[in-house]
Structures are given as structure tokens and as C-alpha cells.
Amino acid sequence: MPEQRSSSPAMPISVEELAAAIGGTCVLPANRRSGQATDSAVVVRGITHDSRSVTPSTLFACVVGKHHDGHHFAADALHAGAAALLVSQVLDVDVPQIVVADVRAVLGSASAVVWGHPWRRFPVVGVTGTSGKTTVTHAVAAIASACGTTCEVMGTLDGTHTTPEAPELCRRLSQAADAGTGMVVLExxxxxxxxxxxNGASFAAGVFTNLSHEHLDFHESMEEYFNAKARLFDGRSQIAVLNVADTWGRRLASMAAGTTAEVVEWQPSDIDQVVVSTEGLSGRWRDRAVHCGLLGRFNAANVAAAAATASALGFDDDAIAGAIAAVSPVRGRLWPVSGPADDITVLVDYAHKPDALAAALAGARELGAAGGRLWAVFGAGGDRDQSKRALMGAAADRHADVLVLTSDNPRSEDPARIASDIAAGVVSRRDADDGLYVELDRSSAISYAVRNAQAGDVLVVAGKGHETVQVTAGHSVPFDDAVVATEHLRQRRSAQT
Structure with missing residues (x-):
């Protein structure tokens, strides 16, 4: 393990010092009375872009977003005690303002400065890619912890965003360092x-898992999506750990060679002789026997990524091989909710994109009894990339025996329209007689599959994974796939007695 870096924890910083650090211009209020404390003495002790989170001595960042302009909330922030503003247009207010061209673009750097550059206080590993980020981050943390390094994971399972906004992220990193955490692994x-x-971050290692169709409502094209991912390897990661079995990963390897101190190449086949069962997966990594509790053959790739990352960080390969046993299933990622008393296997998975759904179903197929059927209960999110819906239908059509199309956070869209978009990709079946069902009530869909499955069948409830709410027509209602499936399994067992 490399020597850990350290620096002082976050300290109050003057507005002028902060402006200089991020390349901004400090504008002082014109109506300050002479004789009062100079504006250079104004210090900030925190930063936020949410006016509801402002506390005294906070710097409020007026981010201009798609739907809201933070400049319109400056008065609220000042009323709550903001000491200064970070703006792209000067406002008529009686506090210092740091003026920059784009507040969003400098928010990361500003947050890093305010929180004392927490990235420098311990190794931070960043994991990016379309699929596998959550499992890889938890696997790296499990391996590091088993090897004696205290580790914290930040990502999808512990916040509203996969990656927290910069002010929250830097605050959490600083707090983790203060608490003595040895390493953070970040999605x-x-x-x-x-x-x-x-922005403003420095990673001990950046990890790339794969790239496939996703988020094209935001990025508009695969090339733009790739370019966004590539920013993790523009020099901010000391080591680039890249999946070169992926076409995009090979492109990254060529690009990173000129910007990153070290490029480490890995591929899913680094774990070979893979054997899967309901107890987990086993195989060999660098001629060492390994085993862990992750379900599904596709998870061998995630283990390979985590092991390569740990090795690149300096952990001993023999220790890594033994520590892989500490890697266990992650909530909502091919997560088993059925038990020994059940005659069917029910798995909850977060897969909500075509390749991830295909991988989850292929992995689940191997866990059922010989001759058993594979059920897929899934939908697609509303107000999101519509082009992936038919692709998800096609993926399920190829891999599952029975499809139950249902709602998955339809948001403002008509759930029936979303199901129709998915069904457009299903070409081998057209109705219930062919194994295609539509039940828009998600609980009823899960119930239908659980009630009608035969002994030895495997059910994959996909799309929501760890999520605990269903968002429909602007309202969030409690809904946890694992909880709902567990209840329907209980009812199935009761009916069998």
C-alpha cells in the first residue's frame, strides 16, 4: 500500500484568497462604510449551492442549472447567513462576491479549497463505467479492509446522486479523513x-469498467458519453485501471498513456476457470484460487477489476486473493431475497439498461434448476433515455423465458406507453400465450410471477434494485422490490402448506 498523504483539515479562508485560488475576481460591496472591517477579512467556513443548506459564514454558489438559476436564490442564502457569493453575474448585495465565468465549472475546485483539499489526505479511488460501479467500489473496499486498511465507500447506495455534488463530497471526504479512514472508494x-x-480532485487510481448504451438523454451520443467518462483519466488519476476487453477501454488506454503516470490494463478473463452457484463464484486470479459470495458469472469481471485495482495500489497479490473471500453481494445487485424454504429463486437487481439486464439474466440463468424457467419482471424509467427501451425488451426477449413488463419510476410519463416502447423490442412473443405479460402495477407484477413460477424457476426483478420508492406523476411512494418480493414469497409458502 502506498504511503498515505496528509494535510491540515479545512480551515477558514478569506474570500480574496479563495477567489485567487480558483481564478475568480473578488468584487467588494460598494456601500461598505469606511472604518469597518475590510472585506478581505471576510472568511468562509463552508460552501453550498443549495440555499436551504446555508449556515452562517457559508459561501453560496449561484449555479445556473437547466431549470433554476441560483442567482435568484441569493437573497434567501444571505438571509440565512451566507458570508459571500460565488456568481457569474454581479448582484446588488452587501457582501463580497467572487465572479467567475461559470459557477458550475469551478464549484468542485472551490469546494476542494474550502474543505482543505481532502483528496490529498488519503488515497481516493474513483470508479466509472456504465455497469459495475457499485459492485466494484464495494469489492475494492472489502479487499482493502480485509488487508487491514480502513475504507469507506461513497456512491449510489448512500445518497440521492451516484456521485455527491462537490460541496457535499468534499465535506464528506474531509470528515472521513478526520475520522481516520485510510481510503475512500468513490463511484x-x-x-x-x-x-x-x-474538478479539483486527485485520485490515487481511476477505474474504468465498461461503456454501453445509457444516459443518452443527457449526453446525446455515445461519443459525448465516452468523453465525459474519459475526464477521469485526463491526468487527475495517478493510475488508470482500464478494461481493455472493452472497445472504449482500449481507446482510453491510448489516451491515458499521455496524461496518467501509470496505465494498468485488465480484462474480465483475468478471472478464469469460473464456477458459479447459489453460493457465489470461484475461479483463479493470477494462478491463485479465489472465491466470493457474489452471484452470477458476470461478477467475475467486477472481481477482476477490484483485484487489479488493489494490486495497482500496492496490496500484495497473495493477500488480495485471500481477501476476495470478503466480497459479498451488494444490496440490489443480483440480490437474493428467497431462502432455503422457497422452491424458487428470486433475485432483485438494479439493471436498468440493455447490457446490464442481459448480463443479470444470463447470470441468473445458471442459478436455476435444470429445465427451470427464467422470469424477467422489469420496466423502464420515465423522463429518461427512451431509445434504450426497445433494446431492453430485446435483451430480455433473448435471455428470459417469461417476460412481465411493469412500471419502473414512470415519473411524468404514461406507464402503458413505456411498456409499449419496451414491447416493441420483443420479437419472439406477442402475448401471454408466448410468455409476454403486461402488468403495470409493480406489486401485482411481482405477485403474478411469484405465484405462477414453477419449482426450480428463477425470477429476476430488475430496474430498481436498492431503491425504496416508486416515482409516479410527481409523487414518491414507498416501494422496495426486496420487501415486496419477500412478502409474495411468504404468501406462496403459505399457499403450499
């Missing part, structure tokens, strides 16, 4: 990279 989304949430 880094394409949105976070495109929006600059990790």
Missing part, C-alpha cells in the same frame, strides 16, 4: 464528470 458518474463535481 464517479458521467453526470458528475460532465458537471465538474470532481
Amino acid at each position: 464517479v458518474s458521467s453526470h458528475a464528470l460532465a458537471q465538474g463535481r470532481v
Whole structure:
């Protein structure tokens, strides 16, 4: 393990010092009375772009977003005690303002300065890619912890964003360092990279898993999506750990060679002789036997990524091989909710894009009894990339025996329209007689599959994974796939007695 870096924790910083650090211009209020404390003495002790989170001595960042302009909330922030503003247009207010061309673009760097550059206080590993980020981050953390390094994971399972906004992220990193955490493993989304949430960051290692069709409502093209991911390897990662079995990963390897101190190449086949069962997966990594509790053959790739990352960070390969046993299933990622008393296998998975759904179903297929059927209960999110819906239908059509199309956070869209878009990709079946069902009530859809499955069948409830709410027509209602499936399994067992 490399020597950990350290620096002082966050300290109050003057507005002028902060402006100089981020390349902004400090504008002082014209109506300050002479004789009062100079504006250079105004210090900030925190930063936020949410006016509801302002506390005294906070710097309020007026981010201009798609739907809201933070400049319109400056008065609220000042009323709550903001000491200064970060703006792209000077406002008529009686506090210092740091003026920059784009507030969003410098928010990451400003947050890093305010929180004392927490990235420098311990190794931070960033994991990006379309699929596998959550599992890889938890696997790296499990391996590091088993090898004696205290580790914290930040990502999809512990916040509203895969990657927290820069002020929250830097605050949490600083707090983790203060608490003595030895390493942080962070999911880094394409949105976070495109929006600059990790600007000003330095990563001990950046990891790339894969790239496939996703988020094209935001990025508009695969090339733009790739360019966003590539920003993790523009020099801010000391080591680039890249999946060169992926076409996009090979492009990254060529690009990173000129900007990153070290490029480490890995591929899913680094774990070979893979054997899967309901107990997990086993195989060999660098001629060492390994085993862990992750379900599904596709998870061998995630283990390979985590092992390569740990090795690149300096952990001993023999120790890594033994520590892989500490890697366990992640909530909502091919997560088993059925138990020994059940005659069917029910798995909850977060897969909400075509390739991820295909991988989850292919992995689940191997866990059922010989001759058993594979059920897929899934939908697609509303107000999101519509072009992936038919592709998801096609993926399920190829891999599952029975499809139950249902709602998955339809938001403002008509759930029936979304189901129709998915069904457009299903070509081998057209109705219930062919194994295609539509039940828009998600609980009823899960119930239907659980009630009608035969002994030895495997059910994959996909799309929501760890999520605990269903968003429909602007309202969020409690809904947890694992909880709902568990209840329907209980009812199935009761009916069998």
C-alpha cells in the first residue's frame, strides 16, 4: 500500500484568497462604510449551492442549472447567513462576491479549497463505467479492509446522486479523513464528470469498467458519453485501471498513456476457470484460487477489476486473493431475497439498461434448476433515455423465458406507453400465450410471477434494485422490490402448506 498523504483539515479562508485560488475576481460591496472591517477579512467556513443548506459564514454558489438559476436564490442564502457569493453575474448585495465565468465549472475546485483539499489526505479511488460501479467500489473496499486498511465507500447506495455534488463530497471526504479512514472508494458518474463535481480532485487510481448504451438523454451520443467518462483519466488519476476487453477501454488506454503516470490494463478473463452457484463464484486470479459470495458469472469481471485495482495500489497479490473471500453481494445487485424454504429463486437487481439486464439474466440463468424457467419482471424509467427501451425488451426477449413488463419510476410519463416502447423490442412473443405479460402495477407484477413460477424457476426483478420508492406523476411512494418480493414469497409458502 502506498504511503498515505496528509494535510491540515479545512480551515477558514478569506474570500480574496479563495477567489485567487480558483481564478475568480473578488468584487467588494460598494456601500461598505469606511472604518469597518475590510472585506478581505471576510472568511468562509463552508460552501453550498443549495440555499436551504446555508449556515452562517457559508459561501453560496449561484449555479445556473437547466431549470433554476441560483442567482435568484441569493437573497434567501444571505438571509440565512451566507458570508459571500460565488456568481457569474454581479448582484446588488452587501457582501463580497467572487465572479467567475461559470459557477458550475469551478464549484468542485472551490469546494476542494474550502474543505482543505481532502483528496490529498488519503488515497481516493474513483470508479466509472456504465455497469459495475457499485459492485466494484464495494469489492475494492472489502479487499482493502480485509488487508487491514480502513475504507469507506461513497456512491449510489448512500445518497440521492451516484456521485455527491462537490460541496457535499468534499465535506464528506474531509470528515472521513478526520475520522481516520485510510481510503475512500468513490463511484464517479458521467453526470458528475460532465458537471465538474470532481474538478479539483486527485485520485490515487481511476477505474474504468465498461461503456454501453445509457444516459443518452443527457449526453446525446455515445461519443459525448465516452468523453465525459474519459475526464477521469485526463491526468487527475495517478493510475488508470482500464478494461481493455472493452472497445472504449482500449481507446482510453491510448489516451491515458499521455496524461496518467501509470496505465494498468485488465480484462474480465483475468478471472478464469469460473464456477458459479447459489453460493457465489470461484475461479483463479493470477494462478491463485479465489472465491466470493457474489452471484452470477458476470461478477467475475467486477472481481477482476477490484483485484487489479488493489494490486495497482500496492496490496500484495497473495493477500488480495485471500481477501476476495470478503466480497459479498451488494444490496440490489443480483440480490437474493428467497431462502432455503422457497422452491424458487428470486433475485432483485438494479439493471436498468440493455447490457446490464442481459448480463443479470444470463447470470441468473445458471442459478436455476435444470429445465427451470427464467422470469424477467422489469420496466423502464420515465423522463429518461427512451431509445434504450426497445433494446431492453430485446435483451430480455433473448435471455428470459417469461417476460412481465411493469412500471419502473414512470415519473411524468404514461406507464402503458413505456411498456409499449419496451414491447416493441420483443420479437419472439406477442402475448401471454408466448410468455409476454403486461402488468403495470409493480406489486401485482411481482405477485403474478411469484405465484405462477414453477419449482426450480428463477425470477429476476430488475430496474430498481436498492431503491425504496416508486416515482409516479410527481409523487414518491414507498416501494422496495426486496420487501415486496419477500412478502409474495411468504404468501406462496403459505399457499403450499
